[in-house]
Amino acid sequence: MTQTTVLTGITTTGTPHLGNYVGAIRPAIAASHDRNVRPFYFLADYHALIKCQDPERVRQSTLEIAATWLALGLDIRNAVFYRQSDVPEITELAWMLSCATAKGLMNRAHAYKAAVQANEDSGEQDPDKGVTMGLFNYPILMAADILLFNAHRVPVGKDQVQHIEMARDIGGRFNHIYGEHFVIPEAEVSEEAAILCGLDGRKMSKSYDNTIPLFVPEKQLRKLVMKIKTNSLEPGQPKDPDSCTLYSIYKAFATKEEVAAVRRRYEEGIGWGEMKQFLFEYLNNHLMAARERYEALLEAPEKIEEALQEGAQRAREYSVPFMQKIRASVGIRSLAR
Ligand code: TRP
DSSP: OOOEEEEEEEETTSOOBHHHIIIIIHHHHHHHTOTTEEEEEEEEHHHHHHHOOOHHHHHHHHHHHHHHHHHTTOOTTTSEEEEGGGOTHHHHHHHHHHTTSOHHHHHTOHHHHHHHHHHHHTTOSOTTTTOOHHHHHHHHHHHHHHHTTTOSEEEOOGGGHHHHHHHHHHHHHHHHHHOSOOOOOEEEOOTTGGGOBOTTSSBOOGGGTOOOBTTOOHHHHHHHHHHSOOOOOOTTSOOOGGGOHHHHHHHHHSOHHHHHHHHHHHHHTOOHHHHHHHHHHHHHHHHHHHHHHHHHHHHOHHHHHHHHHHHHHHHHHHHHHHHHHHHHHHTOSOOOO
16 A cells, blocks of 8 residues: 655644644545555644744744644544654755855745835835845745645645645656655645634734644633624524625534534524633533643653654654765765775
C-alpha cells in the first residue's frame, strides 16, 4: 500500500479555540486514524518566533496545542507528531532552498506585502519598517517544512494557499537545478471549514478577539456562550437560523437530525436565553471527556514531552538520510574516496 503523505503545521502562538477545532484539528485527527494516509503534524515553533517574541507565550502555547491534540485522540502510532525545532534538518533545508529562491518571489508574499502596505498607509518613510528577515523568509521555512517530508497534500486555510504555491515553485526550481528530489505538494483547502462564527458574529479568529477557547472550564464556557451576540427578537417570534451565530456553532457539532430539530425550534420562536443554555449544555457534554484528558495532560507535561520526542525520532528517521542526499546533491559531501 502506498500511503499519501499529508502534512500540516500549527504555529505555537495561541490557545486552540472552537474555530481551530472545527476547521483544522478535528479533520486532522480523523485523518490520523485513516491507514491510507501518513500524516505529519508538527508544532511550528520556529514560525511562532516570527510574530511572537514572548518566550513564555511560545512555550505555553506549545504545551497547550500538544495537549489539545493528544487529548482529542490523535493517533500517534500512525501520525508523526513532532515539534519543528526538534528536527534541525528543517532549518538546514530552509537555507539550501533560500539559495535557490528568487528574492522577487518573496517580495510577492501576502504577509510581507501587507506589512509594507501598512507602512505606506501610515505615511512611514521606510517601507520595511518592522519587517524582520524572519517574516520575509517565512515562505521558505514553510517550503522546507513541506518538502523535507515529500508531502503530497497540505491541509491549510485559504490564507495559506499562496505559501503552498510558493513551496511548489521553490521545490520545482530546486528539482530543476539538482535533480528530482522533491514531491511537488498540493494545497487542500476545506470549504466548509472556515465559517465558524465568534462571539461578535464575525469569523471566529484570534485576531478579532472573539474566540471561545476549546477547553475553557465549564463555568467560563457558559459565560462565553451567554455573551454571544444575538438580535433583539423576543421569545415566541420566529427567528432566522442562517444568520445566527448560536446556530452556526451548534451546526458544526450536531448531527443532521439534531440540526433539523433546532431549525424547527427557531421557526417556533425559541428564546435566545433558552437557545444559549441549550448550546452551552450541548458543547459542554461534547467536550467534557476530552477536557478532562487535557487537564490531566497539562498536569503531566513530561508525558507530552515524551510523545513529542518519540515523534521527532520518527520524523528524523526520514529527514536525516534524506537531508544527507540533498546535501550530496548540492556538492556538500565527504572529500574522502
Ligand atoms: N504558516 C502556517 C499557518 O500560519 C503554519 C505552518 C507552518 C504550516 N508550516 C507549515 C502549515 C507547513 C502547513 C505546512 O497556519
